[in-house]
Amino acid sequence: MDSPQGFAGRTVERRSMLAWCGLTMLAIGWQAAPEGWGSVWSREPSAISAEVDRSVAHAGRPSVRVVHTGRQDWSLAQPTELAVRTGDLVEASVWLRMEGDGEVQLGFVSRGPDGTVRDWIFGGRTARAGDWRRLATRVVVPEGVASLLPRVTGNGPCRVWLEGFRCLKTGNLQEMRDPSMPQRLSLQNRWLRLEFDTKTGAFELASRGSRRRWSQKPGGSVLVRTARVGGSRLTAELWSATDAQKLSLTAELDAERPEVRLTLSGDGDLEAPLAYPHPWATRAGMELVFPMNEGVAFPVDEAGLPEQWLHLYGGHGLCMPFFCQTDGPASLLTVVDTPDDALARFVYDGPTMVGRLLWEGQKGRFGYPRRWRYALFDEGGYVAAAKRYREIAKGKGLLVTLRDKRKRVPAVDLLVGSPNVWVFGGNAAEMALRLKEAGFERMLWSAGGSAADVRAINRMGFLTGEYDIYQDCMDPSQYPKLQWIHPQWTSELWPDGIVLRRDGSWERxxxxxxxxxxMIACGVLCDLLAPQVARRRIAQVLKEKPFGARFIDTTTASPWRECYSPKHPMTRTDSRKAKMELLRLLPEEFGLVAGSETGHEAAVPWVSYFEGMLSLGPFRVPDAGRRMEETVDPAPEVIRKFQVGPRYRVPLWELVFHDCLCAHWYWGDYQNKVPSVWRKRDLFNILYGTAPMYLFRAEDWPNWKERIMESYRAVVPVARGVGYEEMTDHRRLTQDQTVQQTRFANGWVVTVNFGSQPFRLGPGRVVQPEGFLVERSKDQRR
Structure with a gap:
């Protein structure tokens, strides 16, 4: 339930109001506020105080001091709400000084005509510790909002001094709207019709072939001042509700496809994410399909699914900048063409889930024009959407296939179809030999070893690799306090080389x-500096150890970052380019097979394998990255339902990039991590045409040997057989999704049965429970 913070200035008796919210007096701390303010509130009783402080003044006037000792949120509201109407421009400001680790926001509680809260922190602007500065916000009142309550909110322990609060209306945009503007404007081509609602800024798309219509749900994030149509282009002037910024919108129909290309431009600050365009409405029976790791498909009307707030600038968000919604045959694809400062949220809006696109600022400014597109498909569902995105990726130069990479680095052929093996302890060469004697014909040995070990494993015909990282930078003065010191920390660059946040603090x-x-946190090395460190380090390693591959941890998993250090300032776009330069070094300068964590499309031209792409990030076992060697059984619900459950997984990544890169499980979420679902992991590998991952201690090999070899014999021949091929199709053959089928460009057809009953494909073609069937066309391409 939302907190009752915004009630501070309403004429509601506090005890009855708290009871209405389902809270007791012990759950909320209310206190009387200083004169000129309403009630002060904290979620933690007795954690807050507010009083006039004449000893700390601003411009000769005494301040109000707020002291908060709790870890959660608090608020100090104005005593009365401001009645508003649609289009009102409202500004608020306060002078602020702050000490402590928390943060403070100035914003409004917005309410509808019936008193229902629309937004608890509308137009919020954030400040952290520092001396006196003016914190200001400016909003446009959207449709459906009748009142605004200005307030200061915060979270965490802090001391805040406030002075000179102001709030006023400065005009009304509705009165500046073009009176001749029609309610709706439209564009059309041979495939589709686009309509634009000039009141809400919402679009509607209609297929001229199937008559299928898709409509957006207006959210009050913008107001339209002017709009017009000229030829195949629509232009409009919008105003953002949350920061009163003027924006320019263009929408243009593609002359060759059923697509619309859109651009949004601005020239002001962008402190909070801008939630425009509006989300497309969904209805029962639809799915939202989005590339979180390999890909997921959420039924929009299924209650209780975990909402996802994902960035588009790193592997722990969306690994490709698109998502779609589908009712089975028809689908609507949203592609983000400028993803470096973009977010996607998959959240419930009423009874169904919707997908929202948001724009973040580039170092606090709107910056460059933001571009995206919509594409309609009458047939093919999410597969058609993924295949259209493959064409877009090819146009961006991202579609570099494994065959292409093999020409540059011949050792890529040792990777394709090979299981990824991590073994801790023991002698590396001796362990590799035991695997070979057991039946391993192919292997990516990721666990490094001595120079002699590496040479010996190379002679066995295996691909040898080693772990590396260029993110963590520990303060050397902390070394005596630590349990262990990582040999690949970049601590020689502390503190000048680490990422600084906007407020001057360092990134943890x-x-x-x-x-x-x-626990002590490392700093984060600025990505601009990583390539030069890597160039020196890798050259030195290869003088002694002739590795064929190298795994760079975190580079494609962690987000592109902004850095505010005056010595190496960086936007997220700069960060992406620097990360890709780091990965480019491996194949281009050192002739190595490159690997990185989790995975993101930006790295496809350089990287040949991703550890973690198969593992859905939010659905791993707890602390998977720290307790890699620990096995877990019985399988937690989140593993059974999402990680290895066939209902919610779809191979979007493979439909786009299967022939470009090898996807593996995460090293804390591998084949034998949860033994009771091992078979299901094998089946996903077989279905997707990807190689398995095994991780264990050397002394445990006798315990794992039989089961690992069973897995190897089932999975590796398929992974090798289709490893260089495009995945051309994915189908779910049963209503409960337990029987699925993939097709590859060389004619291989793979059918997998995750269920408990046999499935009959045709005469003499039965797929047994937890079994699979691989069929090959007679004219398959070699």
Whole structure:
């Protein structure tokens, strides 16, 4: 339930209001506020105080001091709400000084005519610790909002001094609207018709072939001042509700396809994400399909699915910048052409889930024009959408196939179809020999080893690799406190080389255990500096150890970052380019097979394998990245339902990039991590045409040997057989999704049965429970 913070200035008796919210007096801390303010509130009782402080003044006037000792949220509201109407321009500001680790926001509680809260922090602007500065916000009142309550909110422990609060209306945009503008404007070509609602800024798309219509759900994020149509283009002037910024919108029909290309431009600050365009409405029976790792398909009307808030600038968000909604045959594809500062949220809006596209600022500014497109498909569902995106990726130069990479780095052929093996402890060469004697004909040995080990494993015909990382930068003065010191930290660049946030604080990275049981965070190395560090390090390693591959941790998993250091300032676009330069070094300068974590399309031209693409990030076992060697059984519900459950998984990544890169499980979520669902992992590998991953300690090999070899014999021949091929189709053959089928460009057809009953494909073609069937056309391409 939302907190009742915004009630501070309403004439509602507090005890009855709290009861209405389902909360007791012990759950919320209310106190009287200083004169000129309404009630002060904290989620933690007795964690907050507010009083006039005459000893700390601003411009000769005393301040109000707020002291908050809790870890959760608090608020200090104005005593009265401001009655507003659609289009009102409202500004608020306050002078602020702050100490502590928390943060403070100035914004409004917006309410509808019936008093229902529309937004708890409408137009919020954030400040952190620092001396006196003016914090200001400016909003346009959207349709459906009748009142605004200005307030200061915060979270975490802090001391805040406030002075000189102001709030006023400065005009009304509705009164500036073009009176001759029609309610709706439209464009059309041979495939589709586009309509634009000049009141809400919402679009409607209709297929001229199937008559299928798709409509957006207006959310009040913009107001339209002017709009017109000229030829195949629509242009409009919009105003953002959350920051009162003027925006320019263009929408243009593609002359060759059933697509619309859109551009949004602005020239002001963008402190909070801009939620425009509006989301497309969904209805029962539809699915939202989006590339979170390999890909998921969420039934929009299924209650209780975990909402996803994902960035588009890193592997732990969307690994490709698109999503679609489908009712089975028909689909609507949204492609983000400028994803470096974009977000996607898959959230419930009423009884169904919708997909929202949002834009973040580039270092706090709107920056460059934001571009996206919509494409309609009458047939083919999410497969047609993925195949259209493959064409777009090819146009961007991302579609570099494994065959192409093999020409540049011949050792790529040792990778394709090979299981990824991590073994801890023991002698590397001896362990590799035991695997070979057991029946391993192919293997990516990821666990490194001595120079002699690497040479010996190379002679066995295996691909040898080693772990590396260029993100973590630990303060050397902390070394004596730590349980362990990582040999590949870039601590020689502390502190000048680390990422600085906008407020001057340093970006926290991986946390390391101390000898006393606490945790100390590494800094994050600025991506601009990583290539030069890597060039020196890798050259030195290869002088001694002739590896054929190298795994660079975090580079494609962690987000592109902004850096505010004056020595190496960086936008997210700069960060992406620097990360790709780091990965380019491996094949181009060192002749190595490149691997990285989780995965993102930006790295496809350079990287040949991703560890973690097969593993859905939000649905791994807890602390998977720290406790890699620990097996888990019985399988947690999140593993059974989402990670290896066939209902919610779709191979979007493989439909776009299967012939370009080898996707593996995560090293904390591998084949034998949860033994009771091992078979299902094997089946996903077989269905997707990808190689397995095994991780264990050397002394445990006798315990795992039989089961690993069974898995190897089932999965590896398929992974090798289709490893260089495009995945051309994916089908779900049963209503419960337990029987699925993939097709590949060389004619291989793979059918997998995740269920508990046999499935009859045709005469003499039965797929047994937890079984699979591989069929090959007679004219398959070699």
């Amino acid at each position: 990275g991986w946390e390391v255990e101390t000898k006393e049981g606490g």
